[in-house]
Amino acid sequence: MILFNCQNAEKKSIRIVEKDFGLLGKENDSIAVELNLSEFNDWKKILERTEQIVCNDSLPKITLKNDSVIKKVYLRNPCWEGLACILIKQKNVIEIHNDTINKADENFYPLDSLPQILKRDLENNGKNPKLSDNPENLLIYISYDKNGIEKLPNTLNKLTTSFEQVTDRKDLKIWLNEKIDIPPPPPPPKEIEGIELIEDEK
Numbered sequence: 001m002i003l004f005n006c007q008n009a010e011k012k013s014i015r016i017v018e019k020d021f022g023l024l025g026k027e028n029d030s031i032a033v034e035l036n037l038s039e040f041n042d043w044k045k046i047l048e049r050t051e052q053i054v055c056n057d058s059l060p061k062i063t064l065k066n067d068s069v070i071k072k073v074y075l076r077n078p079c080w081e082g083l084a085c086i087l088i089k090q091k092n093v094i095e096i097h098n099d100t101i102n103k104a105d106e107n108f109y110p111l112d113s114l115p116q117i118l119k120r121d122l123e124n125n126g127k128n129p130k131l132s133d134n135p136e137n138l139l140i141y142i143s144y145d146k147n148g149i150e151k152l153p154n155t156l157n158k159l160t161t162s163f164e165q166v167t168d169r170k171d172l173k174i175w176l177n178e179k180i181d182i183p184p185p186p187p188p189p190k191e192i193e194g195i196e197l198i199e200d201e202k
């Protein structure tokens with residue numbers, strides 16, 4: 001959608017482009033509920049509000065504006081009521097936590113690497129078993145520590161710009177998520193409580 005803001009004759013008209021990211025199929029803005037980020041000061045609170053919206057059969061959206069573009073970003077978070085879990089292959093997920101990109105908690109990249117990371121996964125089509133098996137399955141998790149909400153608009157702006165640059169599409173699937181750190185494996189038996197265990201010789 002393109003809107004024109006016509007001012008007086010002495011000033012040039014301003015062309016404003018409106019872009020919708022994350023709408024799938026025949027969805028439209030009529031089912032959307034705005035998430036006003038200025039109303040939140042805690043990451044868990046925005047996650048709770050996002051789930052409330054989804055569980056009321058609506059679609060959370062965040063609107064980003066500048067002088068020439070209005071971006072509406074629709075979130076694909078699930079409603080967890082009545083669900084124990086949702087099976088998602090880790091290889092189909094790109095995670096952004098505190099402005100750092102990672103795949104499977106193994107490889108970490110700066111946020112400016114988004115175009116290359118997205119392109120690698122979107123064009124993989126199952127060739128590399130550690131990357132997305134289908135571009136339709138790619139899911140972006142975004143999470144921050146407790147007080148990271150103020151950084152979210154910049155992340156969403158870079159993500160949508162990069163996705164459109166790589167694909168020329170807007171059907172981007174984004175979840176706001178809570179970062180759950182995977183605990184390290186337990187130490188080998190020899191190191192438990194400083195006791196050295198002697199293995200039997202065969």
